[in-house]
Amino acid sequence: MAVIRVELAGRGYDVHVGHGLLDNAGYLARDFIRKDRVAAVADRNSHAAHGGRLEAALGASGVGVDWFIAEPGEGAKSWGVLEKLVDWLLEHGVERGDHIFALGGGVVGDLTGFAAAVLKRGCGFVQIPTTLLAQVDSSVGGKTAINTRAGKNLVGAFHQPALVLADTATLGTLPAREMGAGYAEVIKYGILGDPDFFAWCEANGAKVTAREAEALEYAVTRSVEAKARIVAQDERETTGTRALLNLGHTFGHALEAETGFSDRLLHGEAVALGMVLAARYSARLDYISLDDANRVTQAIASAGLRTEIAALGMDCTGRDLAAHMLHDKKMDAGTLPFILLRGIGEAFVDRQVAMEDVAAFLSEQLQAH
Template sequence: MTDTLIQTLDVALGERSYDIVIGPGLLGSLSQHIETVSPTARIAIITDETVYELHGQAIEQALAGRQTHIIIRPAGEAQKSLANLEDILDSLFRAGFDRSDLLIAFGGGVIGDLAGFAASIYKRGMPFIQVPTTLLSQVDSSVGGKTAINNQFGKNLIGAFYQPQKVVTDTDLLKTLPARQLKAGYAEVLKYGLLGDPAFFDALEAGLGQDILDLDEAALTKAIHVSCATKAKIVAQDEREGGVRALLNLGHTFGHALELEAGYDGDLLHGEAVSVGMEMAFRFAVEQGLCPVADADRVSAHLAATDMPRISDMTHLLHDPAALLKHMGQDKKNESGHLTLILPRKIGETFIEKRADREAVLRFLTQLRDEA
């Protein structure tokens, strides 16, 4: 283990506070990290087939001597359903778990959301630890306590705010991550520069971004630390998204609409949708006279330079602007029938527009379809 690269962050939420530990080789010391938050010997591990095939032996070795119950689900966004949630809960009940035992979410954002929600409702709540295995989950979804599943009306519409006891982020796990998944995670890294840290975006633009995609260890640790520190600060101010936390959804309202249109069939990853959604948010802000064209052009240029998904890659999902607008109308941030969007004033400065003009959004989506 490279101790000089191990970093610890505190998510300051009073009695619900917890640490995020970041660095290489941490999976091997998972048992020691568990000791700091839970003395239990009974542990349920929820993972997916892909992660278990790659890292199942390693986590079992790390937890040798403890009583473990492993629940392995197929990979993919389709797992975030009521039926699959019920299967997980049934498995916990059959194994006789109680709410003093520990659950570990060992996977990417899908597993983190699904396992975290299961922990939040199993016997009214059992402790859980996040061990994220994708860049997207390491920089974003494992932190902040959002847990949820999807339904026919949209993404993450059934869920709870439920904080983990700890997040153990082993950057070595990213070495087996496919390039497509790595880029999906990079979208969330980029988001943190665009929403409130222009110097971070400058660094990404100047080469840090490519270093991250090349799996440079120091670059990964820096990106994860900056992203998690930004999110932790925002979550500490607004744990349940009553205000400033909504800024973390830059690109997500457009992106979630694309995901729903794609049907959660694996054709479009969440991070890919966010990448496109952020470009859409900047272009829409330009159309509304809110953001300089030059800033939107910089965003598009950086996406192109790092070979990230762009609007031009989504022509097959833009054919029905009215359907996309309807999907956006299901967004959790909407209030009293009004459409909420997170929009940029410039790179590094965003705001919450709680009464976005639906007709303007429809015209924008129609324009994108016609340009395709």
């Protein structure tokens, strides 16, 4: 088991990574339980797969669980579900000093974290991520949000968890597609800032997606360590350092919007495609070589992830996709920063990108292959 400390100004929290942590949740989370019952949020799938284990772990410490069950998928990150959750938490007497438990993937973590941020002006929460994507990315760093008609994650708050328990055993129930989507966020850390880890991913990515225990725990630990370093430097994304974590996301969110934020394209799959597009666009601007862009493409393809947006069969133009980007929450003074590459392991923020050129580039990609 590994314990990674996320150090923040005047505070911090631990991220535990290991096999079987959920069964010890009552002990590991003991400092964040004040009553004989806790409120917990899960989606229907994570509750069915892991809810009993959490109940047993907390029950061994004399603590019961009250469950709020959401439907799986991005639809749970909505005003309507947020309202129901907040009302439910108030009905169950959750106080500012209490901690809500979030058991599930990124959707559950985002929804629970945002509810915790606004409930009585802020109460605590404990993240128990059960997907690879959530374990290496969304459960760490304190970004919480819901979606709106205008786009993804446009309403939210920075609200850090008190504790993260990343039990790699929970990944055993994930469909292969979800493992691939999560792996996109693993390899992202190599592409944006760690060429040695990228090379490790090239050699070991298949072991990670096949859930080989040693490779999986290493990948999760290395990813969390990378994110913890970045979050410690730029918690609220004000200096540009944390913005590097958005590699692939500007392109990816546009693809998600065009496909209706649905199971047609999972978030991790969108990020994977977005990183391919970011690498190719970087090559188009002569920031990196075409060989480096192809290396990124091949590494993502080898994990079974799509690398061509034409394969999505979208009925749209490059201009349509670029229009989605204009709703991106990173827009500032009419300018949209893009995370591009000067090399593998060397991401940077480019604030001079011409959206007309992006639209033309995307039109070419839609017609390719």
